[in-house]
Amino acid sequence: MHQPRAIHKRAGALSAAAVLAFTGLMAAAPANADEATAPAEPTSTATAVPATAPATPAPAKAPAEAAPQDAVPAAEADAEGTAAASELPPGLAEALMRDLGMSLEEFIAAGELGEKAALALPELQKIEGFVSLRLEADAIVVTGSGEELAAAVSELGAVLEAPVPAEDATAETAEETAAAEAPAAEEEADDEEPAAGSSVAEDVDSLLRAYVQKVGSAEGLRSVMLTAPGEYTIKLGTPLDTLPTRPDGSLIRMASAPKKTPAEFDAEYTNVTVVEQPEPLTAFEDVPGGSGIYTGTGTTTEPVIDGACSIGFNGFTAGSPATLTAGHCTGDDTSNLAFLEPLEGDNMLVPLGEFTFSQFGGKNHTPSPVPTEGGPDVTVNRGTDVAVIGNIDDGIDLTAEVTRRAANTDRNADTVSVTGSADVVLGSPICKSGRTTFWTCGSVTGVGIFFVGGHNGTEANPDARAVWGFESGNPKPGQDSPVFLEAEPGDSGGSIISGTNAVGLISAGLEDVITHGASLSDAVSYIPGGFELAMFIAKPELTGAAGEGKALTGQPITGIVDGAPAGTEVQVTVDGGEPQTVPVAADGTWSVRAPQTVDADESVPNRELELTARAVNGSNKSSMAEFTLNLEKAPLDLPVFSTPATVVGEVAEISGTGVDGATVTVEISTAAKQGEAAALAELPLTETVEVKDGSWTVELEDALQPGTYRVSATQAKAGMKDSDVATLNLSVVYTAPAITNLKDGQEFTEGSTPETITGTAIPGATVTVAVGNALATGTTEADEDGRWSYDVEPWAAGEYAITASQQLDGVGSDFTQLTVRVAALQVAPGGNPGDPGAPGAPGNPGGNNNGGNGGNAGGSSDGDLADTGANGVGMAAAAGLLLVGGGTGALLLNRRRRGAHVATRS
Secondary structure: OOOOOOHHHOOOOOOHHHHHHHHHHHHHHHHHHHHOOOOOOOOOOOOOOOOOOOOOOOOOOOOHHHOOOOOOOHHHHHHHHHHHHHOOOOOHHHHHHHHOOOOHHHHHHHHHHHHHHHHHHHHHHOOOOEEEEEEEOOEEEEEEOOHHHHHHHHHHOOEEEOOOOHHHHHHHHHHHHHHHHHHHHHHOOOOOOOOOOOEOOOOHHHHHHHHHHHHOOOOOEEEEEEEEOOEEEEEEOOOOOOOOEOOOOOEOOOOOOOOOOHHHHHHHEOOEEEEEOOOOOEEOOOOOOOOEEEEEEEOOOOEEEEEEEEOOOEEEEOOEEEEEEOHHHHOOOOOOEEEEOOOOOOOOOEEEEEEEEEEEEEHHHEOOOEEOOOOOOEEOOOEEEEEEEEOOOOOOOOOOEEEOOOOOOOOOOOEEEOOEEOOOOEOOEEEEEEOOOEEEEEEOOEEEEEEEEOOOOOOOOOOEEEEEEEEEEOOOOOOOOOOOOOOOOOOOOOEEEEOOEEEEEEEEEEOOOEEEEEEHHHHHOOOOOOOEEOOOOOOOEEOHHHHOOEEEOOOEEEEEOOOOOOOOEEEEEEOOOOOEEEEOOOOOEEEEEOOOOOOOOOOOOEEEEEEEEEEEEOOEEOOOEEEEEEEEOOEOOOOEEOOOOEEEOOEEEEEEEOOOOOEEEEEEEEOOOOOOOOOOOOOOEEEEEEOEOOEEEEEEEEEEOOEEEEEEEEEEOOOOEOOOOEEEEEEEEEOOOEEOOOOOOOEEEOOOOOOEEEEEOOOOOEEEEEEHHHOEEEEEEOOOOOEEEEEOOOOOOEEEEEEEEEEEOOEOEOEEEEEEEEEOOOOOOOOOOOOOOOOOOOOOOOOOOOOOOOOOOOOOOOOOOOOOOOOHHHHHHHHHHHHHHOHHHHHHHHHHHHHHHHHHHO
């Protein structure tokens, strides 16, 4: 970093004593102002001397006692500042707990919640029934009504609160506003009491326009703010005596219609409170201490110091480093230089840069409001309070951080990172950093327009400048504010954050009463060419093996950028080579490949690898990360076999995939339990082939015959470690035996199924036969001619899968499978019985031991009963088939026979 230049080493430079004298003078100015009667009109203490008077440079090498007698001596001022600082606990966490009762984690979470609320606000405002939005505790609270609004609030995860009826709101605020309205009421004692109001303010801008139109003047306006759900507060000071003028000096006259008093305007609205605020707002500057800057004119070698302010947020304009402060710090462009304020005990004034743009109020530092001549329309010359310091001095490093020190000591000892920007809403917790009061915290109590006295103010014309922003302080008279954001002169331009989001710049306020901040998002919109906020981007870190200091040739080196915003990239250099830009994924991860080789000398196993990495997003860059890794040869991946683990018949080649350019060495040997399998190849066998187009093949001179084999493969490549061993347990099996007496799909009828299954196989092989449903499973042996047979029991009706496989000397085979079907035997049903007819005549008794002729059992029959005479043989055969099929048919036949016998006897 550029070393601060010693003042005494430059022509006309200030000595340490002179610098301290300047410190004392600037501390004395506001102190003297406090002792004197406060002016009625708003004033700005942006400079240590009146803006209309020439600045008086401090004499070079002036002793400390040369300071004016009415100024506070430098040592005394420093002692007072140190004492005040010692009363404050150091650091943001302490300030948060002291001022808000929040932990650092709660503050960051609340900032994120506020950002979510601010982003949702524009869409919510479009929904009918919306009234307001605020943060309360750890929730977003939306005031309003209606189904559409309720649905939107539910989707946001917020709480919907019903609006207070107008009459209730009026009753609640009547007592609070009585004191504030009293002065105005007394002035209008002779007038008719204003009628109860019915108008409702919708937003700050329209309310301000209505006020100027109806009151006829913007005299004495201090601020117009949304201060509660659906409630607005207009704060007044001493009324202006004259109308504002155009730049050409011509008088602007309002329409001649009768105008309203502020009290009458207040009475017209149900949700607006007009209160007196006796003291004018003043710009914060001119007190030493904190992380501040000095503003001045002249040159960097012979500067004339004008005042003191605080650095705001750093960033970029047109890609070049720049920083922000308050616009009023330039004295309407009378100051052109900015210097870093010397730290406590230092005597070096370090040039920071030059003011390249500033706006305090409207364009070209114009006051507000400026009504349109002759018409009812009012142009509210609403502006901002921002200045850009560019042309940053060489060696100055503007980081995306804000100091949270508690004294004018090391700026970088305690910092908070800025990760983005956001707008605030009512209730947003905020903290600020300034050169005078350092770190303090509070909450947003109003959002809208506030007015600050300009540099050209007089008692007759305070030169009020309108700024869009927010306030933190006492929103209504008579109330204590535990959420007041403390700031004092010299804090102007200081940063205001919510969580880790930049939200505003300290602009103005009333000491111990209220502090106003210019909205950052609004302020940067006025800067020509825009302003890119410097956001903190975490330094890249390594993960995985790289995180342990290891890297392998040709393999990814992985890393992460925590919290990287979208679009972030990492610029990486490896061994001092050309930078490589790699994208950062949504989860923050990134990777880059290590070199393909360790060294040209293949015998070198490892070496140190130097790597640098920086995360980049637009003009924002992280700090540089440097790493030293131990680079080793990466082992090649295992070669992969394409040859299946089981092959039928024989194997003539072994194939697989690998790394292009590598050589694959294949070794084939018999398995430990080979058995008696015949292997015609001479084993073990070793072959080496090259990988081409990702594949390799070893062709065998003698094919591998049925048996079990162990096949191993490794691959090697220059610059890399040999792969581990890949293993394939290869089984070469015999072809399946044949079944010769059956065909696939063959059909049988019950009782006609084969008694044996026959086929062919390897002579001497054991054949295993299985009939489906485990009806029969067994083995048989093929004879010397290779024939085999297997006896089976008769099969009932059904479908059967029959398989056969063979095994010889411990080596199996493929299997044959076929399916046969067995149909059930069909029996013809009997006919209807005929008429029995008359009984026949008795037969002749038999003689000679011969039986007589039996009579007819009955008359002729038309039935289809089986013939028991000449057709008996066929019947018996049928009965036999039925017996094979089952006992039911046999039982039926026997019953019929017994019936015929009975009929004969009767």
